[in-house]
Amino acid sequence: MSVKHPIIAITGSSGAGxxxxxxxxxxxxxxxxxxxxxxxxDAFHRYDRAEMKQKMAEERARGNEHYSHFGPxxxxxxxxxxxxxxxxxxxxxRTRKYLHDxxxxxxxxxxxxxxxxxxxxxxxxxxxxxxxxxxAAATETVDIARxxxxxxxxxxxxxxxxxxxxxxxxxxxxxxxxxxTDTILRRMHDYVHYICPQFSRTHxxxxxxxxxxxSNPFVARFIPxxxxxxxxxxxxxxxGIDFPYLLSMMQDSFxxxxxxxxxxxxxxxxxxxxxxxxxxxRLMDRRRKALGR
Numbered sequence: 243m244s245v246k247h248p249i250i251a252i253t254g255s256s257g258a259g260x261x262x263x264x265x266x267x268x269x270x271x272x273x274x275x276x277x278x279x280x281x282x283x284d285a286f287h288r289y290d291r292a293e294m295k296q297k298m299a300e301e302r303a304r305g306n307e308h309y310s311h312f313g314p315x316x317x318x319x320x321x322x323x324x325x326x327x328x329x330x331x332x333x334x335x336r337t338r339k340y341l342h343d344x345x346x347x348x349x350x351x352x353x354x355x356x357x358x359x360x361x362x363x364x365x366x367x368x369x370x371x372x373x374x375x376x377x378a379a380a381t382e383t384v385d386i387a388r389x390x391x392x393x394x395x396x397x398x399x400x401x402x403x404x405x406x407x408x409x410x411x412x413x414x415x416x417x418x419x420x421x422x423t424d425t426i427l428r429r430m431h432d433y434v435h436y437i438c439p440q441f442s443r444t445h446x447x448x449x450x451x452x453x454x455x456x457s458n459p460f461v462a463r464f465i466p467x468x469x470x471x472x473x474x475x476x477x478x479x480x481x482g483i484d485f486p487y488l489l490s491m492m493q494d495s496f497x498x499x500x501x502x503x504x505x506x507x508x509x510x511x512x513x514x515x516x517x518x519x520x521x522x523x524r525l526m527d528r529r530r531k532a533l534g535r
Contacts (some may be wrong), residue, residue, distance in 0.1 A: 283374010291355025
């Protein structure tokens, strides 16, 4: 954690909706005049797409059916922690970009599924913003979570998460249902051991809960709309949270526990604006005072 160079991390599984949450933060940063260094979690995968395919085949031949992007072996956890540590200390670090598809790759003349070269971060940023799988990861040798000033988990209930992933991968990435299903099954061991534990380290979790039947996500034709869901917002430490104000601003919301608000699913963007804007103000105010500005 750092007063002069704060770090915000959004963490969630593939298909959880972290990218949509990032767009809300981009709006807040733009409105409040905050210059952020944006870090994509995919940049810290260890292998590009072709290398990962080969590595999975090698692991499968050795009897390991669970090798995935969710686990530490397929990621650069040490490098990600070094980035967070270095940025917190002096506001510097390096990252790269992973090119997911033809649209992203075409401007750079590269193939989809490859990385751009490593680049140094701009030295005049106000904070670092991470969005990806491992913003709160911790193992026996690495503790990424301890460097983050504001940790946010995005965690749909599991059937909704799978529905969103299946829909995205089939439509945007042209994968078959069978291929996406195989990916979900292969990742389950690492999901349980490396993704789920992160949400006990986050400061705030946003969990979307559908109010329609999602019993079989593998045949679902549509993703439940925001109006067909509730939003469960859990604060790890409710001290200082103005719950009466939040309840008054989000119509039809209520508290289910002393640290938990339940709101209509369509209020997610509003909830994030109301909750995180004051928190970013405080981070920036502490930063200015520490820098003597």
